[in-house]
Amino acid sequence: MKNILTIFKKEWDRVIKDKRLVMSVMILPGLMIFLIYSFIGNATTSMMQPDDANVAIVNAPQSFINLYESVEDLEILNTVFVEESSEELYVGRIDEGNWDVWIVFDDDFETYDGTGDKPGVRVYFNPNNSQSQSVYNRFSGYLYQYQNALSLALYGDTTYFAMDIDNTEINQDIIAGRMFSMILPMLVIMFLFSGAMSIGPESIAGEKERGTIATLLITPVKRTEIAIGKVFSLSVLSLISTISSFIGIIASFPKLFEMEGIDSSIYGVGDYVMLLLLLFSTVFVIVGMISILSAYAKNLKEAGTLIVFVYIATILVGVTSMFSESADSRFVMYLIPIYNSVQTMKAIFTFETGVLTYLLVSIGANIVYAGILIFILNKMFQSERIMFAK
Amino acid sequence: MDPMIHVDDITKTFRLSRKQQKIEHTSDRIKVAVNHLSFSAYPGEIYGLLGPNGAGKTTCLRCISTLIQPDSGSITVHGHSVQDDPDAVRKEIGFLTSDLKLEDFFTPNYLFDYFSRLHGVDPEVSQARKKSLFSRFGIDKFAEVKVGELSTGMRQKAQIAISLVHDPKVIVFDEPTNGLDVLTAKVVTDYLKELRDEGKTIIVSTHIFSLVEKICDRVGIILNGTLKKTLLLGDLVKNEEDLENLFFDLVQEEAGEA
Known part of the structure; x- marks a missing residue:
């Protein structure tokens, strides 16, 4: 545990003590999203005038x-x-x-x-x-x-019939929630992935390329501890990056949806806590995948190429949230990584009644996947063919 | 006296890619880097592995330091098997090679503390050791300068200091003076002799005869992955024999056999 913390702290320091990385991983994503979306919102509003x-x-x-x-x-x-x-x-x-x-x-x-x-x-x-x-x-x-x-x-009145149309009282929260649930799950998964992508390959493929990972591998630290320490720190950092992006989206929503009069304050603390728990479990899976590809790659460039394919696949899964009105109701589907996160987010944003069950199944599945990915990473750290491939 | 390091009949092969086959002008898919190699090293001695490039010296040292595993044979370090208990071996050795680098972003001070923690060194002991090693290698003034901004010599000295954070009983040093200026090389070789005098077991690999003559107590001549001869440097001096001539005789012999 002590070694895990030591490795965690070093990976954390690598980002936190580097002003440029702090800017690019934690501040810029949120700021850029806020500026871009606000700009789009303003432009759309003025186009509608x-x-x-x-x-x-x-x-x-x-x-x-x-x-x-x-x-x-x-x-x-x-x-x-x-x-x-x-x-x-x-x-x-x-x-x-x-x-x-x-x-x-x-x-x-x-x-x-x-x-x-x-x-x-x-x-x-x-x-x-x-x-x-x-x-x-x-x-x-x-x-x-x-x-x-x-x-x-x-x-005189020549019409054939008179119409009297009535409807359920409009619930602005549900309408707004449906709007959010169409766009946000895909965006959040994208931000989660891109946050992890900006630091993950550097931490493993970069260290392999520069020969610094070998220095770590000749210490008596267990490979499992190295794997857990790296995955944990990268996950926390990626989550911070995602939260930054998320704040950017939420802050820009009033401008983006000005015409529709949508208000993002419809969600309460409970919804945000659920979202945070979900994202934290999801980021482990994403960081695990990125770490394995980074460990497999011979250098940073190769890692980048491999990861892009998974990134595209992840976005495609994220897009599924745009084609359905409500979250998937089949529990078994919540065992599929990434898809479960996208659908649970949809359930959170649309205030679905079964959301807690979806959340628990998704988090449970994600923890199991993260464990499997860490196990694979540990095995890869032990393989001389993978770690010292030239 | 029991050997501190015992290498017993190890063989290590690598699979060659098509590109490597072209470079090596061979149609063999397998390259035998180390071929049934055996030797022992004892506390209080510097054992040298002398051989040309590609002879298998680095592969052998990487096997001893647990980075890679031999295909057959066995290695023990202070009684711990490299194959069965690599973590115990890692606690005993300090491995230095140009393949092992320090992260450019951090300072020698940070990295010394980091590796001390990973080796489980008591913080007080670590601080005292850091002070002594940094001042011994003249790193103290550069302790807070990022590794990436250090000169090549200073970076290598920092690497040496950091590889010794846990005061290992065994020091495995691949090409110790490679790329060092004469002054730094002297600091390093003097320090290796000091460590030997403290009772440490030191293995160095090199292709430089003068380095062997200057610091080694025994030398094993390695050609094409095979240990051809082990010599006591003291005997060479006594018999007024020249290491260089002996080496080239062996090379010629090897070429004749081939």
Whole structure:
């Protein structure tokens, strides 16, 4: 145990006493995620904000004007009432992207009595221009409403049936939770892996490459103690890196989901404790895998190549959270490493009732896998062919 | 007197990759690095393994220091079997080779304490030993400088000091003066003689005749993984024989046999 702590402390010091590593492993991940996601959030929000809408209308009936003015933001709506003779001018502008919509109402539009030719409305817009398309969509909606209102006045209620739609009261927490559960499990697994990936290979493949691991192997410390000491310290450091990333995500959520009004404060202390326990057990499995690949590799470069394949596979498993509404309900599936973490996270984020069972099965399975991986690593440390391969 | 190190009929082979086969101009898939080698070393002596590059000296030393295991034969260090009880052997030996490096990021001071703890040395004893070794090798002024920033000579001296944190009874030193400047080489060889006088068992491997003549009590000449002859340096001096001539006679003999 004393030797495990000694090795743990040395691996810990290797990162903690290196300012650059502290920055890149513990501070930058969270900070970068916060900045990038906030930027995406701001950009999305400003994209959703409509620009000035330019509409030219000929023969606009007052009741139509009243209709759209009651809905539109008049500060950004620029409506001009013109003669039909200026059609060429406005159509040209619309084609060039300098104007949005041109609407022409027939003369004596409101005097139609239901007999003879119906009055017409002609609209021109530019589908190639997103602003023009957007303004057209809104104004075509007003036109349909206006059409219905006029029909009602002329013919009375001609609809066949009346609809009365009711629904369960909306629970914002469940909706927000579902949103989180789609994205977060994959991101968290990615951060967990990339945190471990930034320090794991260095600690084993790097030491092998530089010949420092042999110095350790001729001490009377048991190989199991070396394996446990390294895996534990790398796991704690990776977990700190992941927590940093996690804080970054949570802090950037209000900006990222501003439009949807999603609030990440829906989760309580219990949820975060469950998440932390789950992540801690998961990080052992990830660090165990990275350590074995690093021990197998002849040098850092080879370790990096091998680990990338596992990283991609892990991301693919993480993506499964995006394709289901709720967590997997088959207990046996919680014995599959990584997948169990992804699904348990989904259960935590969506407040599922069976979450505790999923959590316990996952943590139990992860501890068993971590034990197996440490056992393999221990055997690898004993193999001269692996440790001294040139 | 019982031998401190007893190497008994060890053989060690390595599998060659295709690339290595090309380099070695051979079609054999297996290379015999050490071939039925036996010798003993006693407390209070420096035993030298003399041979050209690739003769099997380093492989033999790596087997003694538990880094690799012989395919057959046995090795005991202070009565502990290298194969059956490697941890006990590791407690008894200090192994020095250019293959074993110190982490650039840490300071000699940190690494000395780290390896002391791993060897289970009492902290007070460790501090006193550190002071003495660091001042003996002139590392004290550089104790807080990262290993990566030390000069090559200072780094090697730090490696020597750190390999002796547990005051081992046996010191196995692969090419002790390789890459050292003359001053550092002198410090190292003088220290090895001091350790011998304290009763330690020291094995060195080298291809330098003058080093053998200067520090070794006995020397085993190793060619192609086989121990050809063991000589007492004292007898050589007494009989006015030249080590270099004896060595080349053996090389010629070996070439004739081949």
